Amino acid sequence: MRFEFSPEDEAFRLEVRAFFRDHLPPPMARRFYIGAHPPSREDVRAFQKLMHGRGWGAPHWPLEWGGTGWSPLRKHLFMQELYDADGLDYSWQGLHMVAPVMLAFASEAQKRRFLPPMLAGDEFWTQGFSEPNAGSDLASLKTRAERVGDEYIVNGQKIWTSDASMAEWGFFLVRTDADVKPQRGISFLLIRMDTPGLTVRPIVSIEGGLGLNEVFLDNVRVPCENLVGEPGMGWTYAKYLLGKERTASAFLYFNKRELEKAREIATVQRVNGQRLIERPEFARKLARVEVDLLALEYSVLRVLSQEKNRHDLDAVVSALKLRGSALQQRVTELQVEALGLHALRQWGHDEGEAIEGGEALRWPPQVPGRTAQALITRASTIYGGSQEIQKNIIAKLAFGL
Ligand SMILES: Cc1cc2nc3c(=O)[nH]c(=O)nc-3n(C[C@H](O)[C@H](O)[C@H](O)COP(=O)(O)OP(=O)(O)OC[C@H]3O[C@@H](n4cnc5c(N)ncnc54)[C@H](O)[C@@H]3O)c2cc1C
Structure with a gap:
């Protein structure tokens, strides 16, 4: 299968890329990439204001409340660029969780009170x-x-x-x-x-x-x-909320970015003088993850193409969460494995922004934050519904068990 985006979509992708290149302050991008948990409130607020200023504060909201009106494919392209630029994946609980519930079930007065400050980055x-x-x-x-x-x-x-x-x-x-x-x-x-x-x-x-x-x-x-x-x-609204972001739980953009970083690390790191990426055992592991990630990406694209006339995708969404969260763990573990002893250092939130001189030789730019990411992604198979719960859902909805 050959997969191509239209010239208009391609131009859109380049526009987004240029915006991040020109407007996202590199030290902030570096902090987001290193993955301090949680990112500071100042950074979250500054980033949301940057996006709001460009009209991209909540791409998935309806136009009348400040959304973008983008097609699912454009949202997908946007998210990939956002991650590749080391931008922040928005303030989830507000923009992605409670906002859709408000849009569907809250009173007009509640929407008017809560949605604008959320969009502007004034309330989290x-x-x-x-x-x-x-x-x-x-x-x-x-x-x-x-x-x-x-x-x-x-x-x-x-x-x-x-x-x-x-x-x-x-x-x-x-x-x-x-x-x-x-x-x-x-x-x-x-x-x-x-x-x-x-x-x-x-x-x-x-x-x-x-x-x-x-x-x-x-x-x-x-x-x-x-x-x-x-x-x-409340139960009905909570179920609506949990099912709302259908493909986000595949962690696709995170996984693609981190796999690229794993490849970079393996290109730099050497074992007995040989670059890690040239060692068959490691190259095989990397290829295995790459193949599984590609399969996940095509599944996400298939779901996105069905968004407009979707029937019941709940079982598929659970399968995406199951595979995407396990891949998060595999990709970040691969980075730690590739880093070897380099992975042992613990980095403070603001360290590693500018590693210079002799330090730069000792600590390649890919190092800071990778071990912390690998540790925190242990949680991805728990939150948003654990692996066992996702399997139960698939058994029930897809196989009628
Ligand atoms: C990093 C992180 C962030 C979170 N953020 C939030 C948040 O912001 N807000 C919030 O409200 N919650 C949050 N959570 C909570 C999260 O939703 C719960 O941890 C999750 O739903 C699992 O619940 P539990 O921890 O009580 O585990 P339990 O439900 O006690 O499960 C324990 C184990 O039993 C298994 N199990 C449970 N029931 C079944 C079953 N029926 N069949 C088979 N196996 C089963 C589970 O898979 C798991 O392995 C977060 C969790 C984490 C780890």
């Missing part, structure tokens, strides 16, 4: 779904919200709440009715993160990052106007 969001005993089995969540007058009083605990410490707002699943079937008693509530009674406690992750958190809610008072949609419909 966090996702409060998981609890200590409700991860895969989310419907068993226990955080409760009791209605008193025109407020909800919220009590409970969330965990693994990514970026909670730098968010102004959180969207939470809370139990508003304990007397109905578990899925029916859940509501979708927007809570300001500085509300009295709400405490964020960071969890240090394996690579030393501080992106994950526990969130404790102790008599947190939330105005009823912060409820999205109908009470008791």
Whole structure:
């Protein structure tokens, strides 16, 4: 099969490439590439403002709310260029998660209040779904919200709440009715993160990052106007949210970029004087990942081409997540293997931006951050639905088991 983009799409791709080349400050791109977890709030905000200024603040939103109106293929080309330029994959919880829910289910007043500052990079969001005993089995969540007058009083605990410490707002699943079937008693509530009674406690992750958190809610008072949609419909909205970004969970752009870096590392690193890439054992491993990644890319393109008249792609999306997240781990492990002893150094968030002089000989530019990335990608087969859960979905939807 020969795969070609139209001259217009090709021109679009070059326009995007030129924009990033001319406007993304190299030190910021370097920080994003090194992969500090989480990236600093200043960087996230500056990047979102840069994209918003160009009209690309939320490519996937509808035009009337500041989206781009791009075809799925253009969004795909854009994302590939974004990653290749070491740009930031946007502020997920806001732009990709809660925004689609708001667009579909929130009141006009809520949309007008929350969407513009999200787009402009003035307010960031966090996702409060998981609890200590409700991860895969989310419907068993226990955080409760009791209605008193025109407020909800919220009590409970969330965990693994990514970026909670730098968010102004959180969207939470809370139990508003304990007397109905578990899925029916859940509501979708927007809570300001500085509300009295709400405490964020960071969890240090394996690579030393501080992106994950526990969130404790102790008599947190939330105005009823912060409820999205109908009470008791939170489960439906959450399912809509989780299924929204259908191909993103393949981590395609990340995987392609990191595979290229693995190849660069293997071209530089030597074992007994021989370049690693010339050693058959390593070259075979690299080729294996490359073939699997190509298969994933074609699957993503197939899904994108069906976006407009899609029927039920849920099983396919689970398969993409299954393969894409496992590939993330294989690609980053390959980098660490290729780096050998170089992989042992731990890098601070701002280190490695400009490695000069003798240091540059010792630490090639590909080194900083690779081990941390390999460690943090251990989580990619857990969040967004673990491997076992994805397999259960495929078994049920694709094979009727
Ligand atoms: C880095 C990271 C970031 C995250 N960010 C967020 C966030 O921002 N907001 C948020 O709300 N949550 C977040 N999560 C939480 C994430 O959604 C949960 O970790 C995930 O859903 C799994 O839940 P659990 O950790 O409770 O594991 P469990 O559900 O307890 O699962 C433990 C093991 O049992 C297996 N298992 C469970 N049920 C079944 C079954 N029915 N059949 C077969 N096997 C099963 C699982 O696959 C897993 O291997 C994040 C998690 C991580 C690791």
